[in-house]
Every structure is written in structure tokens, then in C-alpha cells.
Amino acid sequence: MNTEKRNVGGRILAIRGMPQVITVTIGLxxxxxxxxxxxxxxxxxxxxxNLMRQAAPILIIGIAQSFVLITGNIDLSIGSVxxxxxxxxxxxxxxxxxxxxxxxITVLSCLIVGxxxxxxxxxxxLPPFIATLGTMTIARGIAQIVNNNHNTDSIGExxxxxxxxxxxxxxxxxxxxxxxxxxxxxxxxxxxxxxxTGRHIYAVGSNIDAARMSGVNINYTVTAAYLVSAFxxxxxxxITCAAGGVGTMDAGNTYELYAVAASVIGGVSTLGxxxxxxxxxxxxxxxxxxxxxxxxxxxxxxxRNIAVGIIVVISVLLDIVVRSGKRIRHKKTS
Amino acid sequence: MxxxxxxxxxxKSFFGVKVLEDVSFxxxxxxxxxxxxxNGAGKSTLVKILSxxxxxxxxxxxxxxxxxxxxxxxxxxxxGIAIIHQELNLCSHLTVAENIFLxxxxxxxxxxxxxxxxxxxxxxxxxxxxxMDPDMIVGDLSVSMxxxxxxxxxxxxxxxxxxxxxxxxxxxxxxxxxxxxxxRKLRDEGGRGVVYxxxxxxxxKHIADRVSIMRDGRFIKSAGFADITMDxxxxxMVGREIKEKFPRVRxxxxxxxxxxxxxxxxxxxxxxxxxxxxxxxxxxxGLMGAGRTELTRAIFGVDGHDSGQIFxxxxxxxxxxxxxxxxxxxxxxxxxxxxxxxxxxxxVRENIAxxxxxxxxxxxxxxxxxxxDDMVGETTKNLAIKLSGPEINAGSLSxxxxxxVVVGKxxxxxxxxxxxxxPTRGIDVAAKVEIYNLMNELKKNGIxxxxxxxxxxxxxxFADRILVMCDGRITGEFSGKEATQGKILEKAxxxxxxKLGSHDGAEREEAV
Numbered sequence: 001m002n003t004e005k006r007n008v009g010g011r012i013l014a015i016r017g018m019p020q021v022i023t024v025t026i027g028l029x030x031x032x033x034x035x036x037x038x039x040x041x042x043x044x045x046x047x048x049x050n051l052m053r054q055a056a057p058i059l060i061i062g063i064a065q066s067f068v069l070i071t072g073n074i075d076l077s078i079g080s081v082x083x084x085x086x087x088x089x090x091x092x093x094x095x096x097x098x099x100x101x102x103x104x105i106t107v108l109s110c111l112i113v114g115x116x117x118x119x120x121x122x123x124x125x126l127p128p129f130i131a132t133l134g135t136m137t138i139a140r141g142i143a144q145i146v147n148n149n150h151n152t153d154s155i156g157e158x159x160x161x162x163x164x165x166x167x168x169x170x171x172x173x174x175x176x177x178x179x180x181x182x183x184x185x186x187x188x189x190x191x192x193x194x195x196x197t198g199r200h201i202y203a204v205g206s207n208i209d210a211a212r213m214s215g216v217n218i219n220y221t222v223t224a225a226y227l228v229s230a231f232x233x234x235x236x237x238x239i240t241c242a243a244g245g246v247g248t249m250d251a252g253n254t255y256e257l258y259a260v261a262a263s264v265i266g267g268v269s270t271l272g273x274x275x276x277x278x279x280x281x282x283x284x285x286x287x288x289x290x291x292x293x294x295x296x297x298x299x300x301x302x303x304r305n306i307a308v309g310i311i312v313v314i315s316v317l318l319d320i321v322v323r324s325g326k327r328i329r330h331k332k333t334s
Numbered sequence: 335m336x337x338x339x340x341x342x343x344x345x346k347s348f349f350g351v352k353v354l355e356d357v358s359f360x361x362x363x364x365x366x367x368x369x370x371x372x373n374g375a376g377k378s379t380l381v382k383i384l385s386x387x388x389x390x391x392x393x394x395x396x397x398x399x400x401x402x403x404x405x406x407x408x409x410x411x412x413x414g415i416a417i418i419h420q421e422l423n424l425c426s427h428l429t430v431a432e433n434i435f436l437x438x439x440x441x442x443x444x445x446x447x448x449x450x451x452x453x454x455x456x457x458x459x460x461x462x463x464x465x466m467d468p469d470m471i472v473g474d475l476s477v478s479m480x481x482x483x484x485x486x487x488x489x490x491x492x493x494x495x496x497x498x499x500x501x502x503x504x505x506x507x508x509x510x511x512x513x514x515x516x517x518r519k520l521r522d523e524g525g526r527g528v529v530y531x532x533x534x535x536x537x538x539k540h541i542a543d544r545v546s547i548m549r550d551g552r553f554i555k556s557a558g559f560a561d562i563t564m565d566x567x568x569x570x571m572v573g574r575e576i577k578e579k580f581p582r583v584r585x586x587x588x589x590x591x592x593x594x595x596x597x598x599x600x601x602x603x604x605x606x607x608x609x610x611x612x613x614x615x616x617x618x619x620g621l622m623g624a625g626r627t628e629l630t631r632a633i634f635g636v637d638g639h640d641s642g643q644i645f646x647x648x649x650x651x652x653x654x655x656x657x658x659x660x661x662x663x664x665x666x667x668x669x670x671x672x673x674x675x676x677x678x679x680x681x682v683r684e685n686i687a688x689x690x691x692x693x694x695x696x697x698x699x700x701x702x703x704x705x706x707d708d709m710v711g712e713t714t715k716n717l718a719i720k721l722s723g724p725e726i727n728a729g730s731l732s733x734x735x736x737x738x739v740v741v742g743k744x745x746x747x748x749x750x751x752x753x754x755x756x757p758t759r760g761i762d763v764a765a766k767v768e769i770y771n772l773m774n775e776l777k778k779n780g781i782x783x784x785x786x787x788x789x790x791x792x793x794x795x796f797a798d799r800i801l802v803m804c805d806g807r808i809t810g811e812f813s814g815k816e817a818t819q820g821k822i823l824e825k826a827x828x829x830x831x832x833k834l835g836s837h838d839g840a841e842r843e844e845a846v
Binding site: 015016190194195196197199200202203206207209210211212213214215216217273274 | 634636655656657659660661666668673674675676677678679680681684687688689691692694695698699700701703725727743
């Protein structure tokens with residue numbers, strides 16, 4: 001664990017959580033190589049562009065969940081907020097509201113869910129699992145109620161720009177939804193690793209008592225994480241809406257768990273205080289490569305589910321083995 | 335006397351670092367052997383090998399005369415070796431009886447025999463003269479009561495060798511007395527041997543039959559307690575004479591910096607008033623449970639206070655949250671490093687920067703890494719924190735270095751008042767001196783220094799002025815010159831008799 005300034009590699013390795021990210025990156029490369037051999041079409045430009053587009057919403061909700069997990073909490077309302085965002089924006093646009101206003105209203109309503117999560121968990125000290133289980137159900141209910149318990153009609157011609165902006169536009173060979181994911185990742189990675197709020201998020205997840213005694217505002221920090229989560233989920237919902245051109249009430253169903261998977265595969269600890277958003281990228285990619293690659297290799301749905309489940313468990317298991325090995329080493333100094 | 339356990343020429347390394355070298359140690363029936371040494375001398379490692387937590391690299395180990403190989407904790411327990419670790423290892427959501435029989439539950443046809451276990455636990459507790467209901471939830475008990483549960487748990491295995499690693503650190507004077515009665519009783523009945531590890535040398539005369547001294551992973555000396563003087567013990571522990579244990583620097587007393595008026599908070603802080611001047615270090619003495627930690631927490635805004643005023647440089651300040659205190663320049667290095675002081679899984683860099691991010695962040699709340707690295711570099715250099723690099727996890731440091739990080743994160747900002755709660759607990763002599771020197775530096779720079787300590791010599795030897803607390807009130811004040819242990823103890827126990835009766839009753843009510 002020497003952190004001499006002389007070599008860049010050493011410095012990068014010394015970043016907390018980086019070894020895990022490197023481990024899973026190697027895993028990603030192996031999975032990638034296997035699928036390239038199993039299927040001729042896997043490596044085609046067309047499929048790779050498609051793959052990236054599939055990975056984009058997973059990365060976005062992965063960012064959402066990672067923020068909350070690092071504070072030592074969990075957000076189960078992610079999938080429902082995706083659905084809520086999809087339904088609210090679509091309903092407004094079919095009713096003739098301009099896409100810009102529709103997006104604005106949608107973002108605001110999703111942020112309200114985020115702040116309620118923060119309020120319940122931080123201020124009212126509800127267990128995060130229970131609090132967000134409640135808001136998960138409520139948000140799904142809202143998604144159902146906005147268009148009287150029906151999926152919407154097509155959001156229509158007026159929304160063409162919206163659909164291109166959030167999904168279809170091809171910029172430099174990459175679809176716009178991928179660009180959105182990349183931009184969000186840069187912004188939130190910067191916030192998490194370079195700002196005061198980001199540092200507080202780690203501190204709260206690592207030791208909430210020590211953070212409080214250091215003057216950290218716990219309520220603000222936890223709420224900020226839930227707001228980031230709600231915002232990202234909202235964007236994922238907008239992408240879903242733009243992709244289909246309609247609002248579907250069960251959009252984003254079980255996304256909160258995909259988000260946990262992407263985060264945890266990437267080395268974010270469910271116990272809080274640990275993890276890098278870089279890992280979440282790798283986690284989201286592993287998730288998407290598995291889904292896409294198994295389809296390309298002709299595997300049936302059941303096999304796909306089993307394979308993905310096994311990968312999630314193994315990657316967390318590996319992480320625990322690696323970390324417990326480290327813990328023994330640390331004992332000598334204590 | 336019958337040899338119960340014997341360790342000969344034991345070696346142990348952790349990843350290339352030798353922590354035990356050629357150590358021999360034994361326990362006989364009917365004796366209390368005090369295992370002594372500074373922190374890091376290898377005492378805990380030695381008893382962890384005996385109790386099966388670690389495996390030795392070399393050497394032989396005999397239990398009841400027959401050699402044994404590497405043990406698991408369970409095997410050691412079955413052989414009759416019980417250990418009470420320094421840290422509490424209890425399930426706080428379970429009852430006393432459930433904890434005592436954890437892993438050894440009695441069942442009938444696969445169904446837990448709850449009533450039998452509860453009765454058996456009650457029997458063990460009453461045989462130890464511990465007045466406790468075995469059906470109480472452990473989390474509702476005070477720390478000292480929990481410690482007694484640990485002891486009862488260890489004894490419930492019918493152990494012949496009982497190892498106690500700093501059992502008294504969380505107990506009050508009366509509880510320590512009771513514990514000693516229990517230990518002596520255990521020693522005299524059933525041919526048990528007790529290994530007793532403690533840093534409080536003044537306890538030894540009540541309990542030790544023999545002392546074994548270790549230093550730097552080596553066995554130094556073993557002698558009957560009657561045949562060795564306290565000075566010899568200390569000299570053997572440190573390997574050198576401690577000339578000036580408390581490097582107190584005298585400064586001229588300057589103007590008043592800080593004042594607390596009629597502060598009350600909960601049951602543990604009642605109508606406390608005191609002042610703090612430039613150039614002095616004020617020590618807060620008192621027994622465990624006197625309300626000292628609660629006082630520091632109330633001042634710092636962790637728990638909030640019910641009434642009273644706090645003044646800094648003559649201005650009244652409102653403190654509702656630690657961030658208010660920090661913003662005004664009042665900081666606290668808390669008692670429990672791992673719980674309140676450090677984010678153990680974050681790096682040293684992040685820990686030092688945590689309370690100082692306001693000054694390290696530029697526009698848009700972005701952390702300035704260059705400033706941060708400079709601050710961390712300067713702090714680690716000034717405090718001589720030994721590190722392989724600032725990215726190392728704070729939790730992996732030794733106790734002394736952890737404490738320096740806790741102190742260092744506060745010294746990196748310009749504070750007016752620094753409050754230390756048990757600043758030298760669990761750290762070795764060299765690190766202690768460095769902490770004292772730090773406090774001297776603060777004093778010289780006109781910063782108000784206040785520290786809580788349970789070590790009487792430390793209070794007398796280092797504080798310029800001493801406030802004694804008992805039962806949530808300040809019951810006495812002495813200058814450093816006139817204070818003696820007797821005088822302080824007299825004030826610290828001023829309400830003791832009254833308190834014990836009423837306090838016990840209150841605790842029982844809470845638990846029911």
C-alpha cells in the first residue's frame with residue numbers, strides 16, 4: 001500500500017476501492033471475450049451500439065443507487081420513480097403540454113419523492129428499507145393514477161425533438177441516451193469525488209457518529225443522496241418514455257434491484273462508505289453485456305436470469321473474500 | 335501449585351512483523367497472574383494464542399500438562415480456557431440469558447429450554463453477587479453491567495483458566511471492588527487460574543499474586559507480587575526510567591476565553607458553571623458515570639442542553655449542533671475513537687479533511703486537492719503521525735496514531751477551545767507524551783485546553799487547574815499544585831453513597 005508520488009499507477013491503485021474496480025474490469029473483459037467467441041454478431045458495430053444503448057439506463061439508475069448505498073442507506077423507490085417519470089411526462093405531452101414544460105414538471109415531481117425519502121430516512125430516522133418501500137408503492141400508484149390507470153397513447157409528432165434528444169439522435173456514432181448517461185456520470189462522479197457534499201456522503205456511510213461529531217449535517221447529506229437518486233431515476237424514466245413514444249405504467253419495474261446489482265458488482269458496499277462510480281460503470285456494463293450477450297448466443301430467458309443471478313452473487317462473494325483477507329492483515333497494527 | 339496452562343518459546347509474526355519472540359508464560363491453579371506491558375508489547379496477542387484466536391508460528395503450548403496443537407476458540411473453550419476480550423462482544427438485542435448461553439443453548443427435542451437457561455443464568459449471576467435480571471435486554475444495560483454479563487458468560491463455561499483483558503476500563507470504583515471480590519472468589523474455589531491484563535497498576539495490589547512483564551514482544555520478567563516494587567515493575571515495562579512523565583509547561587494565565595454558566599443537560603449534567611483562561615489546561619476529574627463525557631457532548635452540541643449559557647470571548651453563543659460549535663471555534667476530540675472520532679474505513683487524508691472542508695472547498699463546493707494535501711501533509715508532520723501514506727485507512731493505524739489523527743483533524747483549523755475526552759486512553763507512553771506536548775503547544779498559543787481524564791496521575795501531573803465532577807455536578811476545584819489523589823477522590827465521591835442507591839433504582843426502572 002505504498003503511495004509514493006513517483007509512479008502514477010501506484011497512485012491510482014491507492015485510491016480507495018480502485019483494486020475492486022480493476023478486478024471487476026478484468027471480469028468484464030473476460031465475459032466480453034467469451035461472448036465474442038460464442039456469437040458472431042456480438043462484436044458487430046450495430047450490436048455494440050445497441051448494447052451501449054441498453055446499458056445507458058442501467059448506468060443511470062446505478063448512479064442513483066450508488067449515491068444512496070454509499071451513505072449506508074438504500075433506495076427501493078428507484079423503479080417506481082422511473083415509471084412515474086415515464087407516465088407523467090407522456091401524459092402531459094399527449095395532453096398537449098410542450099415537451100420542455102413536461103420535462104420540467106416531471107423532474108420536479110420526482111424530486112419531491114426524493115426529498116420525502118430523505119426526510120423520512122434522515123429526519124424521521126425510519127429504516128431506509130421501510131421508508132423507500134412505502135414511497136416505492138406510492139410512486140407506482142402515482143404512475144398508475146396520472147392517466148386513469150391506462151398506458152398513454154403515442155406522445156405524438158410534437159414530441160419528436162424530445163424523443164430524438166433523449167433516445168434516437170446519433171451524435172458521433174453514439175446514441176443520445178448514451179451521451180446523457182455519460183454526461184450524468186461525469187457530473188455526479190465529480191460531485192462524489194471532488195466536492196464537500198460527496199465527501200460527506202462517504203463519511204456518513206462510513207461512520208455516522210464520527211461524521212456528526214465532525215460537524216457534518218447528516219440530514220442534508222442523506223437527503224442530497226436521495227435527491228440525486230430521484231433525479232437520475234427521473235432521467236431514466238424520460239429515456240424510457242422517449243424510446244417507446246408512450247407512457248407505460250409498469251416502466252422501470254424492479255429497476256431498483258438492477259441498480260443494486262450494478263452498484264454492488266462494481267464494488268459499492270451495501271454497508272456504506274465504500275465504492276466508486278467508476279465501479280458502477282463497470283457493473284452496469286457487466287449487467288448489460290450479460291443480458292445482450294446471452295440473447296445473441298441464443299440463450300432462453302430462464303437461463304439468462306439464472307446466469308445473471310449467479311454473477312451478482314459471485315461478484316459480491318469475491319469482494320467479501322478479498323476484503324476479509326485485508327481485514328486480517330490490518331489486525332496486526334491494532 | 336498445579337500448572338494449568340504453559341506456553342514455551344512462542345513466536346508469532348503478522349505479515350513479516352514479529353510481534354512475539356520466544357515468549358514463555360504460565361498460569362497456575364489458585365493464582366491471579368497480572369500480565370503487564372505497554373500497548374503493543376504483545377499481551378493481547380499472547381492471550382489470543384492461548385484462547386485459540388490466533389495460531390502460533392513456533393513454540394509449545396501445554397494445557398493441564400498435555401501438549402496441544404493449534405486451537406480453535408471453541409476447542410480452547412472446551413479445554414477450559416475462557417477469555418473476556420477488551421471490547422464487548424454481546425448481541426445487544428438479545429437478553430442476558432440468551433447472551434450467556436449463545437452457541438451453547440440447551441434444547442429439548444430441538445426446542446429451546448428458555449426457562450432452564452434463564453434460571454441457570456440467574457444462578458451464575460447470583461453466585462457472582464451480580465444483581466441482574468437474566469431476562470433483561472443487554473442493549474438496555476449500562477456498559478459496566480454489560481461487562482459483568484461478559485464475565486458471567488465466560489464463567490458459565492466452567493473455565494479453569496480465565497483471561498481478562500482490561501476488564502475494569504468501563505467500571506466504576508464500586509463495580510471494580512465487586513469484581514475483585516468475584517475474581518478472588520474464583521481463584522480460591524475450584525482451582526482456577528486467572529490471567530489479568532490491565533494498565534491500571536494501582537489495581538494490582540488488590541488482586542495480583544504474581545506479575546509477568548512483557549516488552550516489545552519479549553518476555554522480560556516474572557515475579558511474585560510481594561517480591562517486586564512498583565518502580566521495578568514500571569522500569570521493566572518501559573525498559574527505561576520515565577523521567578518526566580507529564581511534561582507540563584507553565585504559561586502565564588491570560589484573559590478569559592470561554593465560560594459555561596449553569597449548564598444542564600439531561601440527568602448527567604446538572605447546573606455546571608466554569609471558566610477557561612488562556613494559557614491553562616483544565617482537567618476534569620471524576621469517576622466513571624460522573625457526567626464528564628456528557629458535559630463535553632453538551633458543550634459541543636451533540637446531545638443538546640436543557641438550560642444554561644455558553645460564552646466565547648465574552649460573547650454568548652448558541653450551540654445546537656456540532657457544526658455550530660465548530661463554526662465558533664470550539665472542537666471536541668471524543669472519547670471513543672472508533673465510534674465517534676474516526677471514519678475508520680476512510681483514509682487518513684479524508685479524516686483529517688472532514689471537519690475542515692469549509693476552508694478546503696472553493697467555488698461550487700469543490701475540494702481543492704492541493705490545499706487538502708498540504709493540510710494533511712502539515713498535520714501528519716507536526717503531529718509525527720507514522721504512516722506509509724495518507725491514503726491508508728484510518729482504522730488500520732495503531733491506537734496512538736489514530737488518536738493523533740483525531741486530534742490532528744481539529745488542530746488543522748484555527749480553534750479557540752479544544753476539548754479532549756480521555757485523550758490518552760489506550761495509547762502507549764511515547765504517544766501519550768506527544769499528546770501532552772500538543773496540548774502544551776495549544777496552551778502556549780493562547781488556545782483554551784480542557785481535558786477529561788480518568789487517570790488520576792495524569793490529571794494531577796498535567797492539569798493547571800482541576801475540576802472534579804460527581805453525579806453531574808462540579809463538586810470541587812483545585813489548582814494543579816494543591817491537588818492530591820485523596821483530595822480529588824474525596825470530592826469525586828461526594829454524592830457517591832446517595833447516588834448509588836437512587837441511581838441503581840433508576841436504572842432498573844428504565845430496564846423494566
